[in-house]
Amino acid sequence: MSVKGLLITLEGIDGSGKSTAAKHISSQLQRIMPERRLILTAEPTGGEAGKILRKRLSTPDGTGSSPSKRMEELFLFMADHADHLARLVGPSLEEGAIVISDRYADSTAAYQGVTLQGIVPDPVQWIRRVYAPWNMTPDLTLFFALDPAIALKRMLSRREKEKFEQLEFLRSVNENFRQLASLEPGRFVLIDASRDAQDVAAQAMKRILKRVQSSW
């Protein structure tokens, strides 16, 4: 019998601590289940579209704010997601791996759901509809819930700043994540990201282990 692959995604606003948690989670999981293939991945990826995105996100004027530039950005995120599915997520799940992705399609719905306001009608739903026919739905999505003001404070102590780090923007993104979570309560699980890093990782591990065990 082949082992069923499992797709777990980590979502939340910038500064919510999911990337730190991802590292803790993957090393703990690998220790607990040394026989299980584990893939830790992220979006934007290191693929072609992902590289363009990362370059833009790190240069202050790299992305214009005109409607066409914002649409271009949306389609770059979507192209990167399609590439991620074809190159890594799909094949890894086929092999029975546990795939943990630090951001996934929900980030596009939440973030571009803000940047496309006034450009397409109801952008969160619009983006979800574009993804629906071809996306691979995660088995579990951990939403790292944190007050945007606290997230911003955490980030301001970091050196690198990206264009998405303003409070109003993060508030809107956070609202979109909450909307997405309420649309699919069976897939989303809330993690209290206001706690310290160890506690956050422990909450995430508990949920993941529960999901892994129920898939056996």
Ligand code: TYD
């Ligand atoms: P992030 O995971 O925060 O990258 P890093 O690990 O380098 O901090 O992602 C970079 C930014 O890209 C972040 O502000 C969220 C944004 N983003 C989108 O706007 N749409 C998307 O679809 C994805 C995946 C990320």
